[in-house]
Structures are given as C-alpha cells and as structure tokens.
Amino acid sequence: MKDKPLKSQIRLTIVLIVVSSLLATIVTYAAGIWLFSYLLYKKINPANYYEAQIPGIEAYIREQGGALIDPAARERLERVIPRDGMDYQVFDAAGNRVYGSSDAAYVAQPEDLIRRLNTTFPARGRFVRAVPVVSGQDGLSGAVLLAYELKVSPASDSGRYWIAALLIVMIATPFIYFVLAILFFTKRFAARVNKPLQMLMAAARQIKNKNLDFELDYRADNELGRLSAAFSEMKDELKRSLSAQWRMEEERRSMTEALAHDLKTPLSLILGYxxxxLDDPEAARTAKQARYLDIIRENAEKCSALVRRMLYIAELEGPGLQVRPVEVRIGPFLRQKLSHYELEARQRRIRIEADIRGDADAPVRFDAEMAERILDNVMTNSLEHTPPGGRIRIAVRVRPDRAEYEICNTGPPFSKKDLENLFRRFYRGAEARGSKGGHAGLGLYIVRQLAAKMGGAARAYNAETGEACIAFHHAIETPQTSSARREEARQEGCADE
Structure with missing residues (x-):
C-alpha cells in the first residue's frame, strides 16, 4: 500500500474506516438481537407483551360480568391485570368512573365511551382498549378501559438494566466503532507518511550539521518516494558542490598562508634596512631621502601588520586554533585593557566611558588572549572613526554563563550596506565610515570568528542616540559550572567503562 499515491491512500483509508465501522456495527447489532431474543420473556418483555394479555383480561371481564362494577371486585380484577405496565378504569352504565389505577381522561364524554366499546384507540400517548361489561339480566352494565404502551419492558427487576444496556450499546456502538476505526487507520496512515518525513527531517539536520555522508533508505513509487529521491539527488549534488567549494577554500587558505609567509621575510628585511x-647617525642623506625612508618604513610596517593578520586569519580558520580558558576576573581585566587605549584617546581628544555590571570581580574562566584580540580590534575601529571631542562608551554585563560587551562611539552611524557586510572579510566600509589609515578590512571579521570560537556571537547596529555600536558576547565558566562539567565528564567516562 505504501507504493500507492497519497491521494489513493487517503481514499482507501476513508473506505476502510467506513467499511470496518459498518461491519463491526452489524456484528454488534446481530449479537444484540441474539441476546435480546435470549432474554425475551426471562428478563425482557416484547413490545406487544401487554397487548397480548388483553384477550385473557377480556375473557375474565365477560366471565365476571356486572359484578366488576362493584368496588369490592377491585382486588380480584387487579390480580388479572399486569399493573406494572397497564392502567385500567372501570365505568358504570352512565359513564361514571367507579374505580381504577389511573385518573387520566381517555374519553371526553360518556357517549364517546359507548361509541368506542370493543375498539382500540390511541389516547394520551397510549393505546386504550374499551371492553364492555355485560350483565345477563341488565344488559350493558358498564365498561373497562385498559391503557398500555407498545414498547419493550422489563420482565424482572434486572430487566430494566438489560434494556438500558442494550439501548446504549445499539446507539453508541456505531459512533464508538467509527472513532476507533479513525484512530486505528489514521495512525497506520500517519505512520506510513511519517516515516519518510522523519527521515527527511533527520537528513536535513545532518546537512545543517555539515554531515553529507548518509543515505536515505526509503523507496516508494509515490510522491514521498519521489520527494526522498529528489532530496537524495540534492544532497549528492550539494556534497559535490560543497566538496569543490571546500577544496577551493582550503586551497585559498593555504595560498594565503603561503603568500603571507613568503612576504613576511622580505618585508622584515625592507623594514630592518x-x-x-634612519637610525644611523653617520649616514649622509638629504631631507628628501629621509622622507622617502620614512615612507618606506611606514608602509613596510603596514604591510607587516597586514601579513600578521593574514597569518592569524589562516590560523583562525584552520582546525589548529583551540580555546584555552584561564581564570580571569573580568573587572580588573577590562580596566587594565582599557588603560592601554587612554594615551591614544587623549591624543585624539576622545573620552572613554566604562560601565561594568554584574559580579565582575568573581573569578571566571575564558580565553583571555582571544578576548583581548576582540577588544583590540573593536577599540581600534572605534578610535579610528570617533571624531575629536567624541566619546566611546563601553558597557559590560557579567551573567552566570556569559559576558556581554557593548562598545558604541559617536562617529558616523553604520549605513545599511555597512550593517550587511561589516563582518565580511576585506570589507572596508561605506563612504561615511570609509577606509582610514589603510586598514585591510579584517578586524571585525576576526572579531566575529573569535566570538564564535568562544561560544558567542557579534553584531553591529545603530543606537537610538545615533551611536554606532558593536556588541559581542562569549561564554564563561564559573567554578561551579567547571566542577559540574568535570563531574559530568567523569560520569560519562565511568559509563563508557
């Protein structure tokens, strides 16, 4: 059935639900009829049970004749009439009610009583039989009305429970069987459909985790089978494409690293000479030559810095760079780090404000070297773009599991293009925040990569005050979390053994 199209499977499921519930209902009704016939006259009376008693009652009335009009005959008459399902009324020849078990007005006038003698007529939701009472000497002495219903009735005290149970079963079973059939067949249908969908979801998670070495083990000649086949083809094509891309990226990284290494030595020689x-006091040179040497040294230093960054990025993108947490107190660490920027900030007439919140003096663990590199890149970028007389605002919040940093400056806000590309490699900014000082556009790319390595992230935005902001966070470990992780690792090791 799994090879059928989904439309056919849905139709077949509906047919199975209807047919199975109908068959189950028919079987239950057949069993109910058999049980009813078995209990008939034992626990249950048939619908015409009281009607079948009327000939015997009429024979008794004819036998007794006018004596039944006397109220003293009441007890004898009630021995003949089944009182639990039949009412009676005794009238005299004038149409007056003498006695009986019911006060209901089954006939309106005495004339109606005479007219309905020896007939059965409906009245007040019941069937009424009018039986004449005839006396040998006096003729018609009166009449007896017998009122009954044509319905199943209990033959004993437990009979009413059997009737109620049979009635409930007959009414409820079609709905119960229909609901059970829906649950059973839809569950089977859902299982058939859910299996390939779960496999596709698991495959999607594998792709998300950058694992393309798996196979979809589902074959069916229907929509889901074709979807699985198309997904497998997409996965294979993606694997080929990504493999080629990864090879190209690895080649690019290796080439960048090799080029940076090759440039490092000649640049060091140029800078050294x-x-x-410049430092040789005995060298005779003109002012023009000295200026040229200054230009050579300055640009050699820039090239050396660029080479160092390229080498660091190659290391950062490779598998060799590992996070090495050490114990740090964020408050003292940050205050010491900010002191490194005070001289340049004073020279540029820029004010640095710091706001540290949380338990900043508590010992925590994170890679302090990576955190320093992130701060160096963000602060260098902020100092470069903050105008004289401006401000750099640093807000740090220490949480139980991470440290959050927000560094904002009063320089030009980020453009839309900046916000989209700021963390891309070699992006040098839009015109408002254009390249200054010949930077290569690698600083914020390094910030994002390092933040991710440390279990965090980085983002850029414009504050409502107009400031341009870089926010990043990284994970931290407290002594409690460190001991908890060591305990988990120990338990996992014991479990493996």
Missing part, C-alpha cells in the same frame, strides 16, 4: 638607515 629602512630603520637601520
């Missing part, structure tokens, strides 16, 4: 010439 330029500094030697």
């Amino acid at each position: 330029a500094e030697a010439l």
Whole structure:
C-alpha cells in the first residue's frame, strides 16, 4: 500500500474506516438481537407483551360480568391485570368512573365511551382498549378501559438494566466503532507518511550539521518516494558542490598562508634596512631621502601588520586554533585593557566611558588572549572613526554563563550596506565610515570568528542616540559550572567503562 499515491491512500483509508465501522456495527447489532431474543420473556418483555394479555383480561371481564362494577371486585380484577405496565378504569352504565389505577381522561364524554366499546384507540400517548361489561339480566352494565404502551419492558427487576444496556450499546456502538476505526487507520496512515518525513527531517539536520555522508533508505513509487529521491539527488549534488567549494577554500587558505609567509621575510628585511638607515647617525642623506625612508618604513610596517593578520586569519580558520580558558576576573581585566587605549584617546581628544555590571570581580574562566584580540580590534575601529571631542562608551554585563560587551562611539552611524557586510572579510566600509589609515578590512571579521570560537556571537547596529555600536558576547565558566562539567565528564567516562 505504501507504493500507492497519497491521494489513493487517503481514499482507501476513508473506505476502510467506513467499511470496518459498518461491519463491526452489524456484528454488534446481530449479537444484540441474539441476546435480546435470549432474554425475551426471562428478563425482557416484547413490545406487544401487554397487548397480548388483553384477550385473557377480556375473557375474565365477560366471565365476571356486572359484578366488576362493584368496588369490592377491585382486588380480584387487579390480580388479572399486569399493573406494572397497564392502567385500567372501570365505568358504570352512565359513564361514571367507579374505580381504577389511573385518573387520566381517555374519553371526553360518556357517549364517546359507548361509541368506542370493543375498539382500540390511541389516547394520551397510549393505546386504550374499551371492553364492555355485560350483565345477563341488565344488559350493558358498564365498561373497562385498559391503557398500555407498545414498547419493550422489563420482565424482572434486572430487566430494566438489560434494556438500558442494550439501548446504549445499539446507539453508541456505531459512533464508538467509527472513532476507533479513525484512530486505528489514521495512525497506520500517519505512520506510513511519517516515516519518510522523519527521515527527511533527520537528513536535513545532518546537512545543517555539515554531515553529507548518509543515505536515505526509503523507496516508494509515490510522491514521498519521489520527494526522498529528489532530496537524495540534492544532497549528492550539494556534497559535490560543497566538496569543490571546500577544496577551493582550503586551497585559498593555504595560498594565503603561503603568500603571507613568503612576504613576511622580505618585508622584515625592507623594514630592518629602512630603520637601520634612519637610525644611523653617520649616514649622509638629504631631507628628501629621509622622507622617502620614512615612507618606506611606514608602509613596510603596514604591510607587516597586514601579513600578521593574514597569518592569524589562516590560523583562525584552520582546525589548529583551540580555546584555552584561564581564570580571569573580568573587572580588573577590562580596566587594565582599557588603560592601554587612554594615551591614544587623549591624543585624539576622545573620552572613554566604562560601565561594568554584574559580579565582575568573581573569578571566571575564558580565553583571555582571544578576548583581548576582540577588544583590540573593536577599540581600534572605534578610535579610528570617533571624531575629536567624541566619546566611546563601553558597557559590560557579567551573567552566570556569559559576558556581554557593548562598545558604541559617536562617529558616523553604520549605513545599511555597512550593517550587511561589516563582518565580511576585506570589507572596508561605506563612504561615511570609509577606509582610514589603510586598514585591510579584517578586524571585525576576526572579531566575529573569535566570538564564535568562544561560544558567542557579534553584531553591529545603530543606537537610538545615533551611536554606532558593536556588541559581542562569549561564554564563561564559573567554578561551579567547571566542577559540574568535570563531574559530568567523569560520569560519562565511568559509563563508557
């Protein structure tokens, strides 16, 4: 059935639900009829039970004749009439009620009583039989009305419970069987449909986790089978494409690393000789030559810094760079780090404000070297774009599981293009925050990569005050969480053994 189209499976499921519930209902009704016939006259009376008693009652009335009009005959008459399901009324020849078990007005006038003698007529929701009372000498002495219903009735005290149970079963079973059939067949249908869907969801998670070495083990000649086949083809094509892309990326990274290594030595030589010439007091040179040497040294230093960053990015993108947590107190760590920027900030007439919240003096563990690199890159970028007389605001919040940093400056706000590309490699900014100082556009790319390595993230935005802000966070470990992780690792090791 799994090879059938989904439309056919749905139709077949509906047919199975209807047919199975009908068959089950028919079987239950047949069993109910058999049980009813078995209990008939033992626990249950048939619908015409009281009607079948009327000929015997009429024979008794004819036998007794006019003596039944006397109220003294009441006890004898009630021995003949089944009182639990039949009412009676005794009238005299004038149409006056003498006695009986019911006060209901089954006939309106005495004339109606005479007219309805020896007939059965409906009245007040019941069937009424009018039986004449005839006396040998006096003729018609009166009449007896017998009122009854044509319905199943209990033959004993437990009979009413059997009737109620049979009635409930007959009414409820079609709905119960229909609901059970829906639950059973829809569960089977859902299981058939859910199996490939679960496999597709698991495959999607594998792709999300960058694992393409798996196979979809589902084959069916229907929509789900074709979807699974198309997904497998997409996965294979993606694997080929990503493999080629990964190879190209690895080649690019290796080439960048090799090029940076190759440039490092000649740049060091150029910088060394330029500094030697500038620092040699005995060297005779003109002012023009000295200016040229300054330019050579300055640009050699820029190239050396760029090479160092390229080498660091190659290391950062490779598998070799590991996070090495050490015990740090964030408050003293941050205050010491900010002191490194005070001289440059004073020279640029820029004010640095810091706000540290949370338990900043408590010992925590994180990679302090990586955190320093992140702060260096963000602060360098902020100092570069903050105008003289401006401000750099640093807000740090220490939470139980991470440290959050927000560094905002009063320089030009980020453009839409900046916000989309700021953390991309070699992006040098839009015109408002254009390249200054010849930077290569690698600083914020390094910030994002390092924050991710440390279990956090980085983002850029414009504050409502107009400030340009870089926010990032990284994970931290407290002594409690560190001991808890060591205990978990120990328990996992014991379990493996």
